[in-house]
Amino acid sequence: MSDHVMACIDGSGHAMAVCDYAAWISQRLDAPLTFLHVLDNHPPPDEGNLSGNIGLGSREHLLEELAMLDERRAKLAQEQGRVMLEAARERAIGDGIAEPHVRQRNGELVETLSELESETRLLVLGKRGESAHLASEHLGSNLERVARALHRPILMVPETFSAPERVAIAFDGSKTMRKAIETLAASPLFERIACHVVMVGADVADLRSQSDWAVDTLNNAGFEAHGAVRNGDVETTLHDYCREHAIDLLVMGAYGHSRIRRLLVGSTTTAMLRSADIPLLLLR
Template identity: 60%
Template structure:
């Protein structure tokens, strides 16, 4: 089975950035690119949708009208999805992707992704979705469900995407971030880019030794890999380093066993993604 870059798109303002990020990744990885648009299940109209004391004939008539309205909404949503997919494929072709494909599915996003997980090499999402945008809210809880359910790397993009020139890896010595170092070293996704190794915590001999091993792996793969240990709270320290050093993309473990894990548990996931000004690549 060929692995691919899978990009989830909808009608939100993040869709163009998702297209650009996915096209960039697919070109770097020399992997096929597929766009996925998921239609939520159409609400079924039942008698419980109606309230108050109305006559049987009136109720049946209203139920029929509501059923017709839901059917029309479903058709409109399906057509809108087709147009979104067509626009995404056209944008990808303009970026250099020769044969992007599109999929439209009914159901839940998490369930749909779970069914296709084995073929996904990289999943690309916007940090907010269409429903959250209309509600003026962040899609944190929805996105967190995807992060928790997937074992594949997930690239969460901001409203605008530019090909990164500098990346940083939030390293804590855990199995997840050690795997992240190996991934960066072996993958063509970041080849030729400086990769800053940033650890937050006590500056101990063990921490220095862990960073040195990580740097050695990257340098053997011909990466420029500056390393640093920062004091303070992880979210503040990492964000500050990113801004001060012009980092274009951050790589982090979605779950860990150190203080960094608090960035990705519960509502903090939403806060980190909301406040980030650069794309995040989340690892499991």
């Protein structure tokens, strides 16, 4: 049960892109696809349980009516979720998925995804959920928490789908990213897709050697791989490279575990999550 592509569906504008990217990955990996809708048991204060807000002068019948209102609201949210899941299932079938699965769960998103981690091969999320602010650089609170909590690959997607044709891999020579290169080389995910290995740092022999190793590993596995070593700020350099080479998807390591690495890598990961306008695949 650990082979499912898990796609989180909500009422945001990213839902259709989540469906399409998840279907694309499911087909590339020949893996089953599951759409997940999570009903949050702790909605925002302005949308939550109103029965505790009456204060002085409350009457029993008002409390009963408010309780009924909360119950109706919960039922409507559940039904809306079912409608979204069915729409996602139909869209995936239209994308060529024979038997997409749907699941609806009650609970908090990060906790629910952690519970389902053993069933998940790769997770697909929209950059912003339906409750997130619409500012372009706002990062939905759930996304960063999910990225830190889960140990599965996570694909964060923008609002529109485009089948990737050129992929960039932000390679730093770390153990995590060396393992990622070997995993990608053995995976059908990026078959017949041009792969660019990008290292950010002074163009010295050590970085060139590490870049050559990554490129050779991918080329030896039958990929069309290119290497680049650039100096500069990591976030700016990666964005510039992706723009110059019309990159459709960026792969990078997620948050590190040591305190120093978490500060360095984590800050870059968060910055890229906020500013990326192409899909971002996070690997642990």
